[in-house]
Amino acid sequence: MIEERFDAIVVGAGMAGNAAALTMAKRGMKVLQLERGEYPGSKNVQGAILYADMMEELVPGFREEAPLERHLIEQRFWMMDDRSHVGMHYRSEDFNEERPNRYTIIRAQFDKWLSSKVREAGAIVLCETTVTELAQDDNKRIIGVRTDRRDGQIHADVVVLAEGVNGLLGTRAGLRARPTPDNVALAVKEMHFLPRETIEARFNLQGDEGVVIEAAGTISRGMTGMGFIYANKECISLGIGCLVADFQRTGQTPYGLLEQFKRHPSVAPLIAGSEVKEYAAHLIPEGGYKSIPQLYGEGWVVVGDAAQLNNAIHREGSNLALTSGRIAAEAIGLLKSRGASMSATNLSIYKKMLDESFVIKDLKKYKDMPPLMHTHSQNFFLTYPQLISKAMQNFVRVDGTPKVEKERASLKSFVKARSWSGLVGDAWRFARAWR
Numbered sequence: 277m278i279e280e281r282f283d284a285i286v287v288g289a290g291m292a293g294n295a296a297a298l299t300m301a302k303r304g305m306k307v308l309q310l311e312r313g314e315y316p317g318s319k320n321v322q323g324a325i326l327y328a329d330m331m332e333e334l335v336p337g338f339r340e341e342a343p344l345e346r347h348l349i350e351q352r353f354w355m356m357d358d359r360s361h362v363g364m365h366y367r368s369e370d371f372n373e374e375r376p377n378r379y380t381i382i383r384a385q386f387d388k389w390l391s392s393k394v395r396e397a398g399a400i401v402l403c404e405t406t407v408t409e410l411a412q413d414d415n416k417r418i419i420g421v422r423t424d425r426r427d428g429q430i431h432a433d434v435v436v437l438a439e440g441v442n443g444l445l446g447t448r449a450g451l452r453a454r455p456t457p458d459n460v461a462l463a464v465k466e467m468h469f470l471p472r473e474t475i476e477a478r479f480n481l482q483g484d485e486g487v488v489i490e491a492a493g494t495i496s497r498g499m500t501g502m503g504f505i506y507a508n509k510e511c512i513s514l515g516i517g518c519l520v521a522d523f524q525r526t527g528q529t530p531y532g533l534l535e536q537f538k539r540h541p542s543v544a545p546l547i548a549g550s551e552v553k554e555y556a557a558h559l560i561p562e563g564g565y566k567s568i569p570q571l572y573g574e575g576w577v578v579v580g581d582a583a584q585l586n587n588a589i590h591r592e593g594s595n596l597a598l599t600s601g602r603i604a605a606e607a608i609g610l611l612k613s614r615g616a617s618m619s620a621t622n623l624s625i626y627k628k629m630l631d632e633s634f635v636i637k638d639l640k641k642y643k644d645m646p647p648l649m650h651t652h653s654q655n656f657f658l659t660y661p662q663l664i665s666k667a668m669q670n671f672v673r674v675d676g677t678p679k680v681e682k683e684r685a686s687l688k689s690f691v692k693a694r695s696w697s698g699l700v701g702d703a704w705r706f707a708r709a710w711r
């Protein structure tokens with residue numbers, strides 16, 4: 277048993293846990309961080325885009341030393357049917373700036389590096405240590421953790437739960453309910469290796485410029501989900517994910533979807549001749565604002581994916597994890613500096629601070645989007661992509677048909693598929709959920 281008592285124990289060394297441990301250690305607090313993986317990042321799966329501003333707040337000047345892949349100058353959104361895609365691209369030379377805004381990263385390398393900063397700041401980081409249970413006193417106050425090490429009970433004033441989307445510890449201790457299948461997506465991802473020059477030629481890139489493609493449409497077979505293709509220096513991250521409830525309902529498999537996605541005529545040429553070296557599957561919390569559980573209690577706070585802090589609409593998670601971890605640590609640091617206890621009443625300051633941040637403001641803005649996408653997935657992920665693709669083809673194909681007739685035919689196809697009231701209803705529901 278580690279006899280020492282800590283100011284804080286952080287469970288997990290992903291983005292949220294590292295942000296929390298680093299922020300508290302920098303403030304001179306005695307921090308123990310426990311990670312079940314062989315090293316930080318070994319268990320972590322992400323596309324992965326890193327948002328620089330949130331990282332800069334934690335490690336100023338991180339660009340000088342962090343393992344980064346490419347800085348993003350272009351974002352593509354593809355709406356796909358089985359043979360085509362309708363695209364929206366934004367590419368700007370402005371993103372070739374001195375301090376780029378977004379990067380692709382490889383989590384296994386990045387988390388390892390970030391963890392070295394946590395250690396440098398003075399925290400003790402123990403890997404290959406699984407927290408098996410939260411230790412509670414008679415009043416149900418969290419007083420520490422039990423681990424899979426022999427005699428592994430350790431005490432602290434506060435426990436930061438940064439255990440990721442499964443959040444087993446929190447649910448086992450009765451702090452929150454398990455995420456439901458309609459609130460989590462299961463994503464599968466592969467890393468396709470290619471020579472650097474090939475990637476740059478295929479994606480129209482120079483030097484360390486990068487591009488990401490987010491894709492939706494018939495690739496998810498009417499389920500709520502998306503695909504992604506991210507260009508790294510010498511590999512391409514490619515994956516697809518859908519709500520677990522939809523996989524259960526349809527009997528589709530993530531592997532099946534991934535294979536179809538890779539064979540799509542818009543995707544296959546990008547990865548042709550590549551060598552697949554990594555395959556991973558992971559859950560993503562996608563329930564949004566309405567699925568956020570209780571964020572604090574007697575002697576504990578929860579951050580990152582474990583708190584369901586993920587913006588599925590903008591495909592952001594790591595920045596919400598970094599920010600919630602940092603804010604929780606700042607709240608704890610504030611209480612400590614005042615000599616205040618880590619009671620639920622005092623820790624409620626974490627929620628107040630988080631409510632003021634972009635994390636909760638953004639999730640609140642899109643609070644109705646996840647249920648809308650789920651209940652109308654057939655329309656938004658199957659019917660409309662097919663209709664839009666057909667209309668686009670009709671628009672660009674030159675075959676002697678008068679344009680007025682073409683427009684009439686496209687409109688008719690929309691009305692036939694959804695009816696006037698259906699079209700107006702979908703537009704109204706979407707606009708309302710977006711506002």
Ligand SMILES: Cc1cc2nc3c(=O)[nH]c(=O)nc-3n(C[C@H](O)[C@H](O)[C@H](O)COP(=O)(O)OP(=O)(O)OC[C@H]3O[C@@H](n4cnc5c(N)ncnc54)[C@H](O)[C@@H]3O)c2cc1C
Nearest residue numbers: 288290291292312322323324325407440580581593594597
């Ligand atoms: C396929 C995929 C693509 C994604 N793409 C992006 C993207 O491009 N951009 C973006 O911003 N976000 C993306 N995300 C989301 C992003 O990965 C998460 O939001 C982010 O990793 C959450 O960080 P976290 O620290 O909360 O959890 P995690 O990164 O999951 O870290 C949790 C850590 O806790 C450890 N742990 C769990 N239980 C225990 C225990 N009992 N004891 C000890 N350790 C434990 C785990 O081993 C892990 O290291 C993606 C997610 C997936 C699955």
